[in-house]
Amino acid sequence: MVHTFPIRVYYEDTDMAGIVYYANYLRYIERARSDWVRALGVDQNAMREKDGVVFVVRRVEADYIAPAKFDDELVVRTETKSVTGVRLVMHQEVWRGDTLLFQAEVLVVCVNEAGGAARLPANIRQKLH
Structure with a gap:
């Protein structure tokens, strides 16, 4: 299952050249993961309060392929690669139309x-799963 999440690039997301600042891709994929978990029916607040556990990012391996620019319409795609008892591995991509920008x-x-x-x-x- 692939989850998609739309993002619009705002002026505040860009650097002096009008290109999306590299750290903002991490924000984009975080928002997409949060939306994906919510769409699965997982209430992270309830998980913390009831089960006493939370999700944390342990590692990110990122590839910056092409720049996004001010006012671009992007789509973040999230796919589960593996799930174990304590961890999830996800593959995430940021696309502008048919162009892969980040993974x-x-x-x-x-x-x-x-x-x-x-x-x-x-x-x-x-x-x-």
């Missing part, structure tokens, strides 16, 4: 309130 492999882990590794609740693991 990343993102490792997200589940941690408890003390910051230690924690198992994903079973109902959430099922939704992520």
Whole structure:
């Protein structure tokens, strides 16, 4: 399953050359992951309050392929690559039309309130498969 999330590039997203500042791609893919989890029916606030666990990004391997510019309409595509008891690996891409601009492999882990590794609740693991 591929989740898509639209993004419009605003002036505040760009550098002096009118090109999207590199760190903003990480914001774009974070928003897309949050929207994807919400679309799956996972309430992250309830997960924290009820199960005492949260998702955190442990690693991002990013490739900047082509620049996005002010006022571009982009689409972030998110796809699950693997799910284990405590971690998710996702592939995310940012597209402008038919042009791939950015891609990343993102490792997200589940941690408890003390910051230690924690198992994903079973109902959430099922939704992520």
